[in-house]
Amino acid sequence: MSTRIQIIGAILMAVLYIPAHTxxxxxxxxxxxxxxxxxxxxxxxxxxxxxxPFRPEHIKHVLDFVASPAKADIRYHAGKxxxxxxxxxxxxxxxxxxxxLKLAYHPEIPSVITSPATIRLGRWKKINGxxxxxxxxxxxLPNLKSPFLLTGVEYxxxxxxxxxxxxxxxxxxxxxxxxxxxxxxxxxSLSKQRGLSGVGxxxxxxxxxxxxxxxxxxRPGVTMAGLGWxxxxxxxxxxxxxxxxxxAANPLMRFAVFKWVRAGxxxxxxxxxxxxxxxxxxxxNVFKEVLESPDLPDTAELVQACTDIQNLSNEQYREIVAxxxxxxxxxxLTQGLLSKNQVDEWINGQQYLNSLNREEMQALVMLEYLKQxxxxxxxxxxxxxxxxxxxxx
Numbered sequence: 001m002s003t004r005i006q007i008i009g010a011i012l013m014a015v016l017y018i019p020a021h022t023x024x025x026x027x028x029x030x031x032x033x034x035x036x037x038x039x040x041x042x043x044x045x046x047x048x049x050x051x052x053p054f055r056p057e058h059i060k061h062v063l064d065f066v067a068s069p070a071k072a073d074i075r076y077h078a079g080k081x082x083x084x085x086x087x088x089x090x091x092x093x094x095x096x097x098x099x100x101l102k103l104a105y106h107p108e109i110p111s112v113i114t115s116p117a118t119i120r121l122g123r124w125k126k127i128n129g130x131x132x133x134x135x136x137x138x139x140x141l142p143n144l145k146s147p148f149l150l151t152g153v154e155y156x157x158x159x160x161x162x163x164x165x166x167x168x169x170x171x172x173x174x175x176x177x178x179x180x181x182x183x184x185x186x187x188x189s190l191s192k193q194r195g196l197s198g199v200g201x202x203x204x205x206x207x208x209x210x211x212x213x214x215x216x217x218x219r220p221g222v223t224m225a226g227l228g229w230x231x232x233x234x235x236x237x238x239x240x241x242x243x244x245x246x247x248a249a250n251p252l253m254r255f256a257v258f259k260w261v262r263a264g265x266x267x268x269x270x271x272x273x274x275x276x277x278x279x280x281x282x283x284x285n286v287f288k289e290v291l292e293s294p295d296l297p298d299t300a301e302l303v304q305a306c307t308d309i310q311n312l313s314n315e316q317y318r319e320i321v322a323x324x325x326x327x328x329x330x331x332x333l334t335q336g337l338l339s340k341n342q343v344d345e346w347i348n349g350q351q352y353l354n355s356l357n358r359e360e361m362q363a364l365v366m367l368e369y370l371k372q373x374x375x376x377x378x379x380x381x382x383x384x385x386x387x388x389x390x391x392x393x
Contacts, residue, residue, distance in 0.1 A: 025075045027273060030088065033061045038078055038258060041240050045192040046151070046173030054147045056181050063181055066090065066242045066256040077273045084236045084262035087273045089280035095291050096251035097185040097243055101138040102299045103291060105176075109299075109306055111156075112366050116212045117286040118279075120167065121157040121363050124174075128152065137187070140178055147179035153194070159214050160203025162282065163275075165223025167216060168234050168263075170197035187243040197234035197263075204346050206328060207337045209282070211376070212367060213328060215346045218355055235269070236262040255284070293374050309365050317361040322353055324368060 037059040044054065056063065069090075070076060076088035093100065104114045111122035124134055128150050140148055157169040171194040178187050199220045206213040221228040238260040246252045257280060264270035290296065297305075312320075329347055332338035338346070346352070356364070 025073055027075050027077065030065065030076050030078050031061065034065060035079060037062045038240060041188065041190055042081075042192065042238060044149070044177075045175045045190045045238075046194075054149050054177055054179070056147065056179055056186075063186070063242075063244075066244050066254060067246075075273065075277055078258050078260075081238055081260045082236055082262065083269055084238065084260040085269075085271060085273050085276065086258060086260040087276035087280060088256070088258050089277055089284065090254060090256035091284045091288065092246070093253050093255060093288055093291050094251060095253055096248040097187055097245040097253055098138045098141055098248075099251065100243055100253055100291065101141075101187065103296075103302075104287075105134060105137050106299065106303065107134040107136070108303045110363065110366055112363050113302070113306070113370055114287060114290050115283065116159075116290070116367055116370055117209060118159055118283045119156060120159050120214070120216065121169075121359060122154060124152055124154050125171070126153040137176070137178055141185055144178060144180060144185075147177055149175065149177050151175050154191070160205050160216075160223070162205065162209055162278075163224075164200070164227075164232070165203050165205070166200035166221075166232055167203040168197040168200050170194070170234060170237075172237075181244075185245040185248065189239070189241040189243070191237070191239040193234065193237040200230075200232035200234075202228065204342075206332055207335070210286075212286075212371060215352070216360070217346065230265050232263065232265050232270075234261065234263040235267065236260070255287070290370070290374070295374055297373070305369060306366065309369060310362060312362075312365070314358055314361075317358065317365060318353060320365050320368070321356065321361050322350075324364065325353060 040058055041062075070088070078086045078088060080086065095103075103109060104111075111119050115122075127134055134152075135150070137148075152174045154172045154174050155169070156172060158167050160167045172191040173194055175190040176188070177190070178185075180186065200222060202217040202219050202221045202223050204215040204217070204223060206215065220231055222230050222232060239257060240259075241255065241257040244254040244256065246254055259276050259280065261271045261276050261279075262269045296302070325347055329343050332343055332347075333340065
């Protein structure tokens with residue numbers, strides 16, 4: 001066996017490792033009646049000249065599927081798109097759609113607040129072809145008579161992958177649809193990756209993933225030992241996410257997502273259905289934790305806190321991030337999360353701080369603010385976060 005084949009084999013074993021919680025499940029393709037409906041939805045992404053209005057009856061089988069609880073022992077998928085495998089995942093959140101839109105799609109609340117384990121940076125570049133901000137979608141719900149649709153382009157940088165440690169930056173074509181189905185509010189978020197992602201870069205998860213402590217090296221490669229040289233990319237990704245309001249008063253909303261991903265090395269895809277499924281679980285656990293938290297302030301207070309953070313000076317950001325990095329170094333060494341060599345390589349105080357731009361520092365401060373809100377790692381000294389006393393309990 002050639003050295004090249006051995007290396008590829010090692011990558012496959014590392015990247016495609018499947019955790020035990022997916023074992024024993026039956027993988028099943030969704031019914032054929034749904035495939036055409038899913039393709040219809042994806043045809044609306046990136047299409048700024050849609051000739052026909054969106055009609056919910058065109059996706060009736062998919063809507064019925066989402067509204068009915070999935071079988072616990074079946075892992076569904078929706079086939080492949082251009083070689084990209086897919087997975088389906090759903091979970092319920094005890095919030096109504098108005099509350100969810102106010103938090104997850106508020107133009108003044110960054111996406112890291114509701115997706116801290118999966119998104120490092122996220123911003124809208126275009127809305128309906130202009131530089132206008134995202135509208136207040138929840139304000140449309142009370143008088144929604146016909147479907148509302150907007151298109152846009154979003155820029156994202158994801159958090160380090162839990163297996164390879166790689167993180168990527170890329171643009172997404174986005175389409176958002178708000179409508180009513182059988183008297184219930186429904187929101188659909190569609191996305192399609194625009195071209196090739198940036199090269200995968202080495203990221204580090206410090207301690208358990210639920211601590212949300214991530215280091216971004218800026219260096220191409222993956223974190224796995226012996227494979228740091230690998231230049232990986234995300235080639236394609238597609239997503240159809242449903243926010244289906246089951247009960248506005250209770251409240252209860254179902255989040256359901258169909259996702260396709262093709263990523264790897266030298267155009268060889270290393271992603272399988274199980275990997276996408278596990279990524280959805282990672283997202284869902286944190287999304288529920290944030291949105292259902294009793295410690296989350298009302299939207300107005302959260303917006304004010306985010307605005308205050310955005311208005312901090314570069315010097316204030318540097319002071320906060322420097323104190324955070326010092327705290328991470330101390331905890332990493334005292335708790336055995338990292339070795340001294342790893343701390344020197346990945347953090348190295350001033351060197352890592354100097355590598356961060358304003359947007360990246362801002363996102364980190366937002367993340368620390370969220371941790372303080374939710375009472376995560378209360379043993380930490382977070383006195384370096386100047387807004388914490390104003391906006392946390």
